[in-house]
Structure formats: structure tokens, C-alpha cells
Amino acid sequence: xxxxxxxxxxxxxxxxxxxxxGKKDAENPFLTEYNTPFGVPPFDKIKVEHYEPAIxxxxxxxxxxxxxxxxxxxxxxxxxxILALDNSGELLENVVLTMExxxxxxxxxxxxEVLKKVSPMLSxxxxxxxxxxxxxxxxxxxxxxxxxxxxxxxxxxLIERTYKSFVRGGANLDAEKQAKLRDLNQxxxxxxxxxxxxxxxxxxxxxxVIEKEEDLAGLPESVKAMGAEEAKAQGLExxxxxxxxxxSMLPFLTYAQxxxxxxKLYYGYYMRGNNNNTNDNKDIIKKIVDLRQQKAxxxxxxxxxxxxxxxxxxxVPENVYDLLNKLWEPAIKRAKEEVNEIQKLAKSEGASYKxxxxxxxxxAEKVRxxxxxLDEEMLRPYLSLDAVRSGVFNLTEKLYGxxxxxxxxxxxxxxxxxVYEVQEADGKHVGILYLDFFPRASKSVGAWCTExxxxxxxPDGTFVTPVVSIVCNFSKPMGDKPALLNYDETETFFHExxxxxxxxxxxxxxxxxxxxxxxxxxxxxxxxxxxxxxxQYLKExxxxxxxxxxxxxxxxxxxxxxGHFNQGFATTEYLAASTLDMDFHTLTADxxxxxxVVAFEKASMDRIGLIPEILPRYRSTYFAHIFSDVMGYSxxxxxxxxxxxxxxxxxxxxxxxxxxxxKEIANKFRTCVLEKGGSKEAMDLYKDFRGKEPxxxxxxxxxxxx
Numbered sequence: 276x277x278x279x280x281x282x283x284x285x286x287x288x289x290x291x292x293x294x295x296x297g298k299k300d301a302e303n304p305f306l307t308e309y310n311t312p313f314g315v316p317p318f319d320k321i322k323v324e325h326y327e328p329a330i331x332x333x334x335x336x337x338x339x340x341x342x343x344x345x346x347x348x349x350x351x352x353x354x355x356x357i358l359a360l361d362n363s364g365e366l367l368e369n370v371v372l373t374m375e376x377x378x379x380x381x382x383x384x385x386x387x388e389v390l391k392k393v394s395p396m397l398s399x400x401x402x403x404x405x406x407x408x409x410x411x412x413x414x415x416x417x418x419x420x421x422x423x424x425x426x427x428x429x430x431x432x433l434i435e436r437t438y439k440s441f442v443r444g445g446a447n448l449d450a451e452k453q454a455k456l457r458d459l460n461q462x463x464x465x466x467x468x469x470x471x472x473x474x475x476x477x478x479x480x481x482x483x484v485i486e487k488e489e490d491l492a493g494l495p496e497s498v499k500a501m502g503a504e505e506a507k508a509q510g511l512e513x514x515x516x517x518x519x520x521x522x523s524m525l526p527f528l529t530y531a532q533x534x535x536x537x538x539k540l541y542y543g544y545y546m547r548g549n550n551n552n553t554n555d556n557k558d559i560i561k562k563i564v565d566l567r568q569q570k571a572x573x574x575x576x577x578x579x580x581x582x583x584x585x586x587x588x589x590x591v592p593e594n595v596y597d598l599l600n601k602l603w604e605p606a607i608k609r610a611k612e613e614v615n616e617i618q619k620l621a622k623s624e625g626a627s628y629k630x631x632x633x634x635x636x637x638x639a640e641k642v643r644x645x646x647x648x649l650d651e652e653m654l655r656p657y658l659s660l661d662a663v664r665s666g667v668f669n670l671t672e673k674l675y676g677x678x679x680x681x682x683x684x685x686x687x688x689x690x691x692x693x694v695y696e697v698q699e700a701d702g703k704h705v706g707i708l709y710l711d712f713f714p715r716a717s718k719s720v721g722a723w724c725t726e727x728x729x730x731x732x733x734p735d736g737t738f739v740t741p742v743v744s745i746v747c748n749f750s751k752p753m754g755d756k757p758a759l760l761n762y763d764e765t766e767t768f769f770h771e772x773x774x775x776x777x778x779x780x781x782x783x784x785x786x787x788x789x790x791x792x793x794x795x796x797x798x799x800x801x802x803x804x805x806x807x808x809x810x811q812y813l814k815e816x817x818x819x820x821x822x823x824x825x826x827x828x829x830x831x832x833x834x835x836x837x838g839h840f841n842q843g844f845a846t847t848e849y850l851a852a853s854t855l856d857m858d859f860h861t862l863t864a865d866x867x868x869x870x871x872v873v874a875f876e877k878a879s880m881d882r883i884g885l886i887p888e889i890l891p892r893y894r895s896t897y898f899a900h901i902f903s904d905v906m907g908y909s910x911x912x913x914x915x916x917x918x919x920x921x922x923x924x925x926x927x928x929x930x931x932x933x934x935x936x937x938k939e940i941a942n943k944f945r946t947c948v949l950e951k952g953g954s955k956e957a958m959d960l961y962k963d964f965r966g967k968e969p970x971x972x973x974x975x976x977x978x979x980x981x
Contacts, residue, residue, distance in 0.1 A: 305329035305370050311686060313696070313707050315742050316373050316727050318686040323385045326374050330393050333367030334400045340364070345409035351416040353430055357437055360410070361787045362734055369728065371397065376725050380746045381689050381717045382475070390468055398464045402457045405444025414438055429954050433785045436953075443574060443582070452573055459570045463905055466563050471719070471903035473554040474547060478519060479716050480554070481543035483536060485515040493532035495652045500753040501526065519544040520714045522750045522764070528636040529651065534628075541633035548896030549873065556896040557872040563902055564859050567909070568867035580860040583910035587792040588917065588957050592861050595913045599857070601971075602916065603850050603883060605980040609843030614888050616642050632890045639841050647837040651761055653830060658765050659820035660712060660749065660758035666816025667772045670806050674941035675776075676700030679708070691715075697779055706730075706741040706779045712758065714748040721899070722747040722767050724774035724800075729789055730781035743778045745771045757820055762808075762834075769807035773800035780945055783952040793911040795957035797918035798925065799949055805926040809935060810835050839979025844889060846978055849916065851891035855879050856901050856912040872896070916974075921961060923973035928965060 304320040306329060311317050340363040347355055374393075378386055404410065418438040421431060445456040484506070485491060491499050501523060502515030509516055517527045517540055524540055531537050548556035567579040576582040580592045589595050614630070617638040621630055630638060644650050671677045680696040687694060691713055697705040709727075714720070728742040747767065752758045760768070777799040783789050806812050810831050817826035858879040862869075869875050876895045885891070893900065893912075900908040908914065925944070929935045947964035955963070962968060975981035 303329055305366070305373075306332055312682070312684060313704070313740070313742070314728070315685050315694075315707055316369075316688075318688040320686075321373065323383065323389055326370065326386075326389050327393055329370045330367065330374075330396060333364070333370050334396065337364040337367050337400070338403070341404060341407065341410060344413065345407065347413075351413040353417060353426065353434065356413045356417050357430075357434055358734075358785070360414070360437065361433065361785050365731075367400075372725075372727055372729075376727060376744060377688055379719045379723070379725075380711055380744075381715075382719075383717065387468075387472055391465070394464045394468055395461050398461045399457065402445070402453075402460055405441055406446055406448075406453050406457075408446075411441050411446040414441055429784055429788060432954065433787050437787060439586070443586075445574065448573065456570065456573055459566050459573070460905075463563065463566050463570070466559050466566070467903055467905050467907075470548075470556050470559050470563070471899065473556050473559070474897055474899055474903065475719060476554045477547040477550075477897070478720055481547070482509075482516050482518045483540050483543070484511060485517070485536070490533050490536060491515060491531070493530045494527070495530060497652065497655065497753060497756070497759065498526040498530060500756075501750070504751070504753055519547070520720060520748055522714060522748055525636060525763075526750075526761075528633065529640045531637070534634065537637060538631070538633045545632070545890055545894055549894070556902070560859075560872050560895055560902060561869045564862065564869055565867050567860065568862055568864060572864050578861045578863060580857060580910040583793075583860070583906070587911065587914075588794045589913070592857060592910075595853075595857055595910075595917075598917060598920075599850055599853055599913060602846065602980070603854075605975070606843055606846035606850055606978075607884060607886070609980060610847040610886060610889060611843070613639070613642075613841065613843045614886060617888075620645065630888055632888060635844060635888065639844065643837060643840055647833050647840065649830075649833040649837050654762055654817075654826075654834070655759035656819050656821070657817040657826040657830070658760045658762065659818075660760060662816060662818050662820065663760055663765050663768055664710075666807075666812070667769055667803075669816060670769075670803075670812065670936075671772070671776065672700075673936045674938065675780075675945060676938075677705065678702075682707075689715075704740060706743060708775060708779070709742075709744040711744065711746045712749045713751050718746070718748065719899070720748055722771055724771045724778070726778050729778070729786070730783065731786050732784055741778050741781065743775045745775055747771065759820065766804050766807045769803040770800045773803035776803075777949050780949040781952050782950040783954055785954075788954045789952045791953040792957050793908065794914040794917040795921070795960075797915050798921045798961070801915070801918055801922035802925050802944075805922070805929075806935065808834065808838070811935060842978045842980065846980065847885070848889050848892040851880060851883065851885050851889070852893045852898070853913040853916065854883055855891050855893075855895065856898070856908070856910060858882075859895075859901070860910040919977075920971050920974050921969050923977050924969035925961075925965060927973050 303325045304317045305325055309315065309317055340359070344356055344359050349355060374386075374390070378390060414437055418434055421434060426434065445453050448456060485502065491502070494502075499515065502517050505518065505523065506512060506514040506516040517523050519540065524544060527540055528537055548554065564579075571577070571579045571582040574582060576585070578592070580595075584590055584592060584595065617635070618630055620642055621634070621638050640651065668677075668679050676699060678698040678700065680698060682694045682696055685694045685707070687709070689711065691711060693710040695708045695710070697708055699705055722745075724743065724745050726741055726743050728739065730741045731739045733739060745768075747764070749760055749764045749768075750758055774796075777796075781789060813831050813834065814825055814828075817831075818824060819826075855876060859875075872895050876891075880891065900912050902909070928940050929937050932940055944964055948960050951960055958968065972981065
């Protein structure tokens with residue numbers, strides 16, 4: 276996953292924090308100036324009971340800022356209306372960013388209860404701003420001067436986006452329709468929370484317990500040790516426990532000879548949210564899809580997908596389907612070839628059954644071993660967390676001159692967190708970076724990058740540097756061994772670090788121009804993956820955790836030779852999930868009431884011809900990207916492959932130069948893309964860097980689908 280986008284509470288975003296006084300306020304760390312190095316959140320002082328009153332105060336302050344705009348008797352201008360709005364709500368943003376981030380990374384029952392209380396408050400507040408008639412009147416008045424007055428390109432874009440966000444927020448609706456929109460927004464907010472809460476419970480509630488050592492046949496010692504340590508942590512010493520967190524599940528599925536146990540573990544994974552228990556998500560999905568369609572129609576859009584894509588690069592659903600369909604044919608063709616290979620190998624080993632989704636990793640790994648003499652366990656000793664972290668740090672030093680100073684004097688939200696000060700080559704402060712690597716019951720699954728404080732320029736000209744966080748669920752240290760990552764986890768770290776660079780390098784004048792379209796935001800992350808697996812750089816950073824020796828050429832050559840291995844499967848499962856997302860959200864009003872979520876999913880997958888050996892990467896009931904947030908990646912899961920067209924083409928610029936560490940090109944990417952946020956149209960940013968629009972051929976080549 277990828278860069279986590281948090282709820283933005285205002286049409287703009289920020290402003291100056293209003294000082295608070297009084298004993299009660301002084302006891303709430305949100306309501307006083309953070310007395311911490313670099314102004315990071317005082318995690319050691321923040322308690323669950325602080326969130327609700329701080330949010331109430333933040334709402335109060337922002338409403339006062341809005342009132343100051345609407346009561347201004349002077350003619351509406353960019354400065355007294357658009358910029359003033361853009362500068363509003365800093366306190367509220369600080370509190371909500373912290374609350375939502377902690378809920379994802381280190382939640383608790385009490386915090387989840389607070390979220391249920393404040394979500395309606397926040398939904399109402401957003402609507403109170405976007406449906407404020409006096410405020411919209413002033414915004415509209417400035418918007419109507421676009422062609423009559425001279426504005427900078429950034430000012431013009433901010434005016435346009437601010438006006439459009441009001442319209443998309445219901446400002447042009449009559450009172451009756453605005454009331455309905457408010458109700459829809461509140462319902463959607465609560466449903467997203469419930470979906471996520473149910474999924475977290477499902478993730479934590481399922482495990483397989485193995486009592487007989489013979490049932491571990493095929494597992495490497497490291498995977499056995501992982502199961503033993505998990506069992507010990509759960510009070511089952513002497514046994515082995517495997518969970519449906521991927522760092523536990525995938526090694527088991529890859530090596531366990533016991534098909535019955537493979538099936539059992541994978542069943543727990545793919546049935547999440549679909550067990551007809553208190554954590555079931557099917558009814559929630561039906562409601563979300565229906566309410567989203569109602570909201571889109573209310574705002575004048577044919578479907579929810581049209582509403583979302585209107586502000587993305589794709590613009591309309593037809594363009595998304597066009598890309599997905601172009602890739603589907605070569606992907607499913609390759610996937611069927613892979614199935615034949617796997618089935619043939621399984622039969623040769625005496626398997627009398629037709630392989631299913633739970634068998635894919637086991638037999639695919641055998642095929643890889645047979646074809647390339649490459650085993651994932653051969654890679655782990657060279658991909659310790661320390662080596663990969665150093666690899667990421669050194670790469671960004673090579674490209675951008677960055678330095679990382681580990682800090683132990685900054686508060687953390689969990690003892691497992693690491694904190695670094697990021698500096699330019701000359702020592703200038705860039706920002707703060709939190710790293711949180713390992714799974715726990717209080718953490719959502721997956722990996723993401725987020726901000727506790729975004730870059731901003733305050734009205735007095737003060738440049739506020741960002742506080743960024745990367746959260747993962749990597750393989751834990753086992754016994755006397757450090758955390759040894761698999762190749763996918765290694766790529767994930769490089770990926771999320773790309774998001775972090777995007778946030779750390781931001782130099783946007785106006786907060787409302789910080790965000791980029793959903794289908795552009797994955798470019799900075801996915802381009803980093805190219806260095807992770809490049810032969811030249813693997814030789815540098817992949818070093819044996821015991822000897823320090825670099826990964827041998829023989830092994831690197833095997834990685835390179837197997838680069839297109841299993842790409843049919845990987846591309847097909849991804850495209851299937853992207854199509855499922857689009858199918859849910861292109862339902863028109865007469866079809867948006869889904870009777871049976873599972874049947875809908877099956878019909879969607881049957882329509883494109885998904886083969887039974889592969890499930891979509893995310894089935895509906897655990898598709899958190901699209902259902903666990905008010906918006907999230909809904910109608911946007913395609914973004915990863917859309918951005919892959921960009922990142923594959925962008926990395927070609929380094930390759931064509933003959934130097935993958937070309938600092939001149941890296942600096943151009945930084946200044947044209949990473950620093951700019953959404954201060955220009957996304958394709959214009961890309962063309963500023965590359966000098967042309969992207970070509971799809973590098974993507975097809977990288978995936979071996981050409």
C-alpha cells in the first residue's frame with residue numbers, strides 16, 4: 276500500500292494555532308504549543324481522553340476563522356477569502372492526523388470508541404464549511420474574477436480547486452438536498468469505521484495451531500521458528516502458530532507440504548469479513564455502495580466513479596477500463612501458461628488434485644526453484660532489515676544528498692518506532708521520519724506512509740517542515756537472528772520511502788495544492804522499486820547479515836533471470852481487484868442496491884474471465900483500500916497500474932543516461948515532481964520532468980507482457 280491519505284477537514288487546510296489558556300487546556304497537549312524537538316506530537320503525553328475535547332476546540336477555532344471570512348465587509352479577494360480559508364484549521368488537522376494515524380498503527384478499544392463519537396462531529400463540520408452559503412458566495416465571487424484579474428498560476432489553480440471543492444461538497448444544492456447530503460456523509464463515515472473495525476477483528480481472530488512437528492514438513496527452520504515464537508507469545512509454548520498476517524501466512528503457504536493446513540490457513544484469509552458473524556462486512560458494503568451512488572447522483576454525477584475520477588488524471592471510467600482491458604489480455608494469457616506449468620509440476624510430484632488458490636505459492640515456488648534454481652529463503656540472509664534500511668538511506672543520499680540522524684530524544688507512539696531527522700547534504704533540516712516495522716494486534720495490516728504534520732508555509736512566511744511516518748508489517752526478528760525480509764517486503768520498503776520523499780521534499784506555497792490526484796500519487800513510490808531490484812544496486816546494499824559479504828553475482832543473476840516469473844499471477848490478481856472496484860462504483864442508480872455481495876463479485880470476475888486458480892488480490896469483504904475510508908482508493912485502485920506507466924517510463928530517463936544514480940536527473944525529478952505537490956496539473960508535472968507524455972511499452976517490458 277502506499278501513501279495513506281487522511282481525511283482532510285477543510286476546503287483548504289491550515290492556519291495559525293490560536294493560543295489556549297486555562298488549567299484544563301494546559302493539561303491537554305493538543306491545546307498548547309508542542310514543547311518537543313522539531314514540534315513533533317508529544318506522544319508520551321497524549322491520552323485517548325484528549326482527542327474529543329481537542330477536536331471540539333479545533334472545530335470551534337476553525338468556525339471562528341470561517342466567521343472572520345464571511346463577516347468581512349470588504350470585497351472578496353484571493354487574500355481575504357481563498358488564502359484565509361486555505362490557512363484555516365491547523366489545530367484541527369493536527370489532532371485528526373494524530374488520531375487517525377494512531378488508530379491505524381496502535382489502536383485500542385477506547386480509541387475506536389472515540390472515533391465513533393467524533394466521526395459524526397467531523398462529518399458535520401466538513402459539511403458546515405462546504406455548505407456555508409456566505410462562504411461559498413465569497414469563493415464564487417473570487418472565482419468569477421479568474422479572467423478579469425492577474426493571478427499567479429498557483430493562485431489561479433487554488434481558486435479553481437477551491438471553487439470546485441465547494442461544488443463537489445454540495446454548495447449548489449438546495450436546502451433539502453443539502454440535508455440529504457449531510458445524512459449520506461455521516462452514514463458513510465460511520466460505515467467506513469465499522470468496516471475497518473470488523474476487519475481488524477477478523478485479522479486478529481484467526482490462526483492455525485499446529486501441535487505435531489510432522490505437520491511442519493517442508494518449512495525452513497526460519498519459518499518454523501516464526502511459528503514457535505508466535506505460539507510462545509500467545510501462551511502456547513511447544514506448539515506452532517501461524518496467522519493471516521502476510522508475514523506469517525505467505526512463508527507457510529510457500530513451503531508447507533501439508534495441503535490441508537495450507538487450505539485451512541488461506542481459507543481464514545480469504546473469508547475475512549464473510550463469516551456471517553458480528554464482524555461480517557457484506558451488509559456494510561451493500562450500504563456503502565448504495566449511499567455512494569446516491570451521493571454521486573445528488574451532486575450531478577452518473578456514478579460514484581464519475582464523481583471520483585473527475586478530479587483524477589483518468590477523468591472518466593471509460594479511460595480506466597480501457598487501460599485495465601489493454602493489460603488484461605496479455606496478463607490472463609500469461610497466468611494460464613503459469614497454471615499449466617504449476618499443474619504439470621504438481622502432477623509430476625503425485626498430486627491428484629487440481630490446484631486451487633491456496634496452492635499457488637507452494638507450487639510457484641517449486642517452479643521457480645526448478646527453472647531458476649532460486650529459493651526465496653536464499654535471499655533473506657542478504658535482506659536483513661538493517662541492510663535494506665541502509666540501502667534505502669544510501670540510495671537517497673546518492674540521488675539527493677540526504678542524511679539521516681537517528682534520534683532517541685523524540686517521543687514515540689510505540690516502543691518499536693525508530694525516529695530519524697532528515698537533513699540535506701549541507702545539514703539543513705528537511706523533516707522528521709518515523710519508522711514502524713513489525714505487526715501487532717493493534718496495527719492494521721499492510722504498509723503505508725502518512726504524515727503527522729504536512730509541509731506548510733504560514734501566513735507570516737514561516738516554512739513548517741513535515742513529520743512523516745512509514746508503517747509496515749514485516750517479518751519479525753527470530754531468536755538470535757535479526758529481521759530478515761523477503762524480496763516483496765524489500766520492495767515495499769523502497770516503495771513507501773518514495774511516498775516519504777514526496778512528503779519530505781514538498782515545497783508548496785498553498786496548503787490546498789499539496790495533494791495530488793490519486794492516480795499520480797503512486798509515481799514517486801513506484802519509481803523507487805526500480806532501484807530495489809536493479810542488479811547494480813543489489814550488489815551494493817544486499818549484504819549477508821552475518822558476514823557482511825555482498826549478495827553474490829550468481830544469486831543476483833538468478834533474480835534478474837526470474838524477473839518476469841509469476842507476473843501473470845501478480846498482474847491478473849491486481850487487475851481483477853481493480854476491475855471489481857470499478858464494477859462496484861460504476862453502478863447506476865437503478866442497479867446500486869446489491870442483493871448479494873458475493874454473487875456480485877463472482878459475476879464481476881466471471882465477466883472478465885478470471886480463472887478459478889486465482890482470486891482477486893482483495894476480495895470485497897476485506898477490500899480495505901476502497902471500503903475502510905470515506906473515500907480511500909474507491910474507484911481508484913487502478914491507480915497503481917496507471918502510475919506504473921509513469922514510473923516505468925520515468926526510470927527509463929535514468930537508464931537512458933547510462934547512470935541509474937544520475938544526480939542531475941534525480942534533481943530534476945525532485946524539483947519538477949516531488950517538490951511540487953499538486954501545484955500544476957499532474958501530466959504537466961510529468962512532462963516538465965520527462966519532456967514528453969509516458970509510453971506504456973516500458974511497463975509491458977518490465978512485467979514481461981510485451
